Amino acid sequence: MSARQTQGPLVTWIEDRLPIFTFMRREIVDYPTPRNLNYWWNFGSIAGVMLVILIVTGIVLAMQYTAHVDHAFESVERIMRDVNYGWLLRYLHMNGGSMFFLAIYIHMFRGLYYGSYKSPREILWWLGLIILILMMLAGFTGYVLPWGQMSFWAATVITNLFSAVPWVGDAIVTWLWGGYSVDNPTLARFYAFHYLIPFLIVGVVWVHLWSLHKVKSGNPLGLDIKGPQDTIPFHPYYTVKDNFGFGMFFILYAAFVFFAPNLLGEPDNYIPANPLVTPPHIVPEWYFLPYYAILRAVPDIGAFGFVLVSAKLAGVIAMFASILVLFALPWLDRSPVRSGRFRPIFKQLFWLLVADCIVLGWVGANPPAGLFLTIGRIATAYYFLHFLVLLPLVSWLEKPKPLPESIAAAVTEGGGAAG
Amino acid sequence: MRRLLMAGVAAVLVGVCAPTPARAAETPEVAARDWSFGGIFGTFDRGALRRGLQIHREVCAACHSLDLVAYRNLSDVGFGEDEVKAIAAEYEVVDGPNEEGEMYTRPALPSDRFVAPFPNEQVARIANNGALPPDLSLITKARKGGPDYIHALLVGYVDPPEGFELTEDLFYNAAFPGHQIRMMPPLFEGAVEYADGTHASLDQMASDVVTFLAWAAEPELEARKRLGVKVLLFLIVFTALLYAVKRQVWSALH
Numbered sequence: 103m104s105a106r107q108t109q110g111p112l113v114t115w116i117e118d119r120l121p122i123f124t125f126m127r128r129e130i131v132d133y134p135t136p137r138n139l140n141y142w143w144n145f146g147s148i149a150g151v152m153l154v155i156l157i158v159t160g161i162v163l164a165m166q167y168t169a170h171v172d173h174a175f176e177s178v179e180r181i182m183r184d185v186n187y188g189w190l191l192r193y194l195h196m197n198g199g200s201m202f203f204l205a206i207y208i209h210m211f212r213g214l215y216y217g218s219y220k221s222p223r224e225i226l227w228w229l230g231l232i233i234l235i236l237m238m239l240a241g242f243t244g245y246v247l248p249w250g251q252m253s254f255w256a257a258t259v260i261t262n263l264f265s266a267v268p269w270v271g272d273a274i275v276t277w278l279w280g281g282y283s284v285d286n287p288t289l290a291r292f293y294a295f296h297y298l299i300p301f302l303i304v305g306v307v308w309v310h311l312w313s314l315h316k317v318k319s320g321n322p323l324g325l326d327i328k329g330p331q332d333t334i335p336f337h338p339y340y341t342v343k344d345n346f347g348f349g350m351f352f353i354l355y356a357a358f359v360f361f362a363p364n365l366l367g368e369p370d371n372y373i374p375a376n377p378l379v380t381p382p383h384i385v386p387e388w389y390f391l392p393y394y395a396i397l398r399a400v401p402d403i404g405a406f407g408f409v410l411v412s413a414k415l416a417g418v419i420a421m422f423a424s425i426l427v428l429f430a431l432p433w434l435d436r437s438p439v440r441s442g443r444f445r446p447i448f449k450q451l452f453w454l455l456v457a458d459c460i461v462l463g464w465v466g467a468n469p470p471a472g473l474f475l476t477i478g479r480i481a482t483a484y485y486f487l488h489f490l491v492l493l494p495l496v497s498w499l500e501k502p503k504p505l506p507e508s509i510a511a512a513v514t515e516g517g518g519a520a521g
Numbered sequence: 522m523r524r525l526l527m528a529g530v531a532a533v534l535v536g537v538c539a540p541t542p543a544r545a546a547e548t549p550e551v552a553a554r555d556w557s558f559g560g561i562f563g564t565f566d567r568g569a570l571r572r573g574l575q576i577h578r579e580v581c582a583a584c585h586s587l588d589l590v591a592y593r594n595l596s597d598v599g600f601g602e603d604e605v606k607a608i609a610a611e612y613e614v615v616d617g618p619n620e621e622g623e624m625y626t627r628p629a630l631p632s633d634r635f636v637a638p639f640p641n642e643q644v645a646r647i648a649n650n651g652a653l654p655p656d657l658s659l660i661t662k663a664r665k666g667g668p669d670y671i672h673a674l675l676v677g678y679v680d681p682p683e684g685f686e687l688t689e690d691l692f693y694n695a696a697f698p699g700h701q702i703r704m705m706p707p708l709f710e711g712a713v714e715y716a717d718g719t720h721a722s723l724d725q726m727a728s729d730v731v732t733f734l735a736w737a738a739e740p741e742l743e744a745r746k747r748l749g750v751k752v753l754l755f756l757i758v759f760t761a762l763l764y765a766v767k768r769q770v771w772s773a774l775h
Contacts, residue, residue, distance in 0.1 A: 137774065179589050179659075182741065189741040190748070334774065342767045349760030356756055360749025361561060364662060372663035372738075373655075382698075 129315055134333035135340050136321035138509050142216075143319065144347030145209040150307065151348055152202040157300050159195040167247065169293035171286045174249035175374045193363040199241055200366050201355045203389035206234060215452050217440030218320045224432040226317060229310040231428055236303045238390070243296040245387060249289065250371030255384045257284045257292070263397075266415040283377065324440025325509050332509035383469060391466030392459050397421040398470040399482040420482065427489045434489055437497035444503040447496050455488050551666045551673040551696055554728075558735055561750060564743050565736045567599045572715055573733025576726055578608075579713050581657060584649060584704075586637035589658035590737045593631040598736060605631045612636040650690055652703040661731065661738045668731045670696060675727035678706040 109123065117123055166185050168177035181188035210230070213219060219227035246257045261278050265271040280287030318327055327333055334340075358365065366388055370381045386394050400416040402409045411419075427434075442449045458481050465478040506512035557566035574595070577587070592609035596602060609629040614636055617624035629636055639645035646653050661668045673696035681693035681700070691701040708726045715721050736742070 176589075183589065183594075189745060193745075338770050339774070342763070342770045346760065346763040346767045349756060349763050353753065353756045353760060356749065356752050360745055360752060363745075369663050369665050369667070372659040 131335060131337040133315065133336040134327070134330070135319055135336050136327060136332060136509055137334045137339075138321050138323060138513050139319065139340070139343075140322050141343075141347065142208070142212040142322075144344060144351075145205045145212065147344045148347055148351050149202060149205040149209055152198055152205055153300065153303060153307065156195060156198045156202060157304070159191050159198065160297070160300065162191055163195055164297060167293075169247070169290050171249060171289055171375070174247060174289060178248045190359070193359045197355065197358045197363060197366065199244060200358070200387070200389065201351070202237065203241065205351070206237065207389070210234070211456060214455070215442045215449075216320055216322060217324055217435070217437075217442065219431045220435070220440050221432065222317045223313075223320065226310065226313040227432065228429060229306055229313060231425065233303055233306050233310065235425065236299050236306065240296060240299040240303065241387065241389065243292040243299070246289065246292045247296060248371060249375045251373045251375055251379070251381050252368045252371040252384070254284060254375035254377065255381055256386055257288060259384055260386075261288070263414075263418045263421075266412065266418045268415070320440065321509060322441060322443060323506060323509055323512055324444070325505065325512075328508050329510075385467055388463065388467075391464075392462035393421050393424060393466070395462040395466035395470075395478045396424050396482045396485070399465075399475070399478040401479075420486075424485060427486065431489065431493075435493045435497050437500065437502065439502040439505065444505055445496075445500055446503065447500045448493075451488060451492055451496060455485075458484050458488070549696055549698070549700075551669045554669050554672060556668055556735070557732060558742055561746060563746060565598060565732055568717065568719075569729045569732040570598050570736055572717065572719060572726075572729035573731070573736075575716060576708070576713055576730040577657075577733055580707050581730065582635070582638060584638055584645075584654040585657045586639075586654075587635035587658050587737060588637060588656050589634070590740075591632060591634050592629065594740055596631070597740060602631075609633060650703065654704070657734055657737065659738045661735045663738075668735045671734060672727045672731045674702075675708055675730070676723055 109117075113123055163181065166177065166181045166188065168174060178192065181192050183189075185191075213227065213230070242256070242260060246253045261275055261284065264274045264278060267274055276282060278288070279285065280291060325332075368385060385391070397417040397420070400413055400420045402413045403411040403416050437445060437448065439445055442452055461477065461481045462485065465474050465481060468474045470478060556563065557569060558564060592605050595605050595608065600608070609631050612629040612633075612635075613626045614629045614633050615624055616627050619625055639648060642653055661671055664670050666673070674694060677694040677696035678692060679695050681687055685693065685700070687693055688701055691703055692706060693700055694702040708723055708730075710723055711721050712726060713721050719725060739745075
């Protein structure tokens with residue numbers, strides 16, 4: 103049904119020049135969606151809403167914030183104390199970042215469990231990973247802006263990672279800083295990037311959705327859409343289901359914002375940045391803790407007493423590799439069956455991976471010594487073992503359970519939407 | 522400066538990348554206390570705020586600044602306009618330049634921030650044996666354990682355990698990381714005479730001043746919790762309605 107049949111002359115006039123109504127109807131209203139999506143499929147749109155909230159609150163905060171080492175901390179406190187509802191904007195933004203990462207991590211683990219990265223969704227998966235990397239840059243640059251102790255020292259530690267690059271490392275770090283230490287030029291450029299990156303994310307999200315609408319949503323059974331009997335229109339079925347999901351997620355979000363706004367933060371960031379005082383523990387935000395654990399887990403690599411790769415460089419490589427390995431996932435997991443529901447061994451490995459990531463996060467929050475270091479090393483090794491060895495092996499060894507004939511057949515049997 | 526910074530960076534990276542023994546200076550565990558401003562419906566006890574302000578002015582403010590709080594902020598928590606003016610007027614601030622180009626001192630106004638005891642960091646250090654008393658504006662947010670920790674610190678001046686080697690000029694404190702603190706015991710039984718006649722026990726004074734400092738750190742707390750209750754109630758009802766709509770819409774499919 104085209105817009106032309108139902109609308110008046112103005113809509114027809116616009117349609118003839120820019121078919122925007124047809125486009126919206128095709129992609130938002132009629133868009134055929136598998137009829138068996140469960141609630142794990144809510145988190146993509148939840149992440150989208152969080153992105154919008156972050157951009158809106160961020161723009162308003164930017165009107166009050168001062169990106170200068172002498173004024174940044176105080177300008178944030180002025181927002182908290184003197185700007186009308188400034189505390190609300192800032193807590194929405196600060197906790198919104200955490201909620202965005204939470205939604206994205208659930209969205210990604212859903213993709214891992216249901217094989218959402220498999221053909222023909224490889225590019226869709228890559229675009230998602232690019233969004234994750236951009237989010238990490240946005241999260242990191244944003245954490246530096248209040249210019250508290252953790253801001254300053256996180257910026258110092260993370261930018262210093264690049265000094266591990268052979269030969270040109272120090273030059274890169276100086277270039278990143280815009281000087282010989284983390285200082286005003288660093289803060290100013292971090293602010294510029296923090297404002298820019300979310301719009302890049304919007305762009306990549308757009309392409310992510312473009313790709314999604316080409317290959318269509320996956321589903322808990324991992325079966326292809328075989329005909330109209332397998333799908334329902336996006337509106338009203340998934341608009342209403344998404345809206346219910348937003349409501350549930352906002353309850354959690356609001357609980358943090360209004361009753362525990364600093365629970366996920368570090369007390370040290372309420373101390374103004376001081377280059378002369380190093381905090382006893384430098385820890386990143388919770389969503390970076392697993393990577394931080396990997397960074398610190400790797401020892402010097404060498405043989406016969408020679409160090410070939412220093413622990414620092416090896417840690418940096420391992421940390422970046424932990425994300426880069428995900429780009430190869432569509433080819434590491436060779437099983438033709440998408441959904442973990444029909445893969446008995448894969449399913450168990452999936453939950454082990456979830457546990458491994460939680461252990462890495464826990465280790466990342468603690469000093470890298472003694473038992474924590476040992477656990478961190480085992481967990482890091484297991485992370486790579488999972489993707490590089492176990493997944494290829496399992497997809498070869500495992501005998502999947504029989505697949506249902508079609509989405510429609512499974513749904514009419516009554517087992518479609520559960521699990 | 523640069524060398525110092527690089528040394529700091531190196532120290533951090535060693536801490537980050539290499540195994541180091543667990544630090545001795547962990548924050549000791551402090552017991553959670555019931556605060557008037559705790560919980561979902563918490564509000565600052567107005568009596569405690571008044572007594573806390575008195576302790577701040579008579580004890581803490583001798584060494585500690587409160588840079589982010591203005592006298593006018595007191596009117597948000599029950600101080601009358603004249604009262605705020607009178608409190609502010611007891612302090613002197615440097616203002617200017619005037620039309621002759623001269624700086625001059627004048628009594629503080631409600632719009633001024635709490636007047637700091639020392640004009641700059643160097644003077645503060647000289648007056649305090651080299652240590653810098655931290656600004657208290659955010660102190661309950663800036664320490665692990667928050668108000669519980671500050672309270673434990675204020676009542677934590679006890680005799681050191683046997684065999685504890687106390688550095689000269691430092692005081693033993695049960696709550697302080699490392700147990701050696703440069704701040705003199707600020708409070709003792711009867712250190713102030715409360716205007717409202719409350720008995721000034723150590724615990725009472727510590728609780729009162731922590732309530733005041735918690736307000737100084739989070740003046741938005743009451744408005745935040747009040748709004749939060751409304752927002753949560755709305756969201757719960759609205760989400761329940763959305764769930765009903767979802768069931769209704771999807772019932773056509775099943």
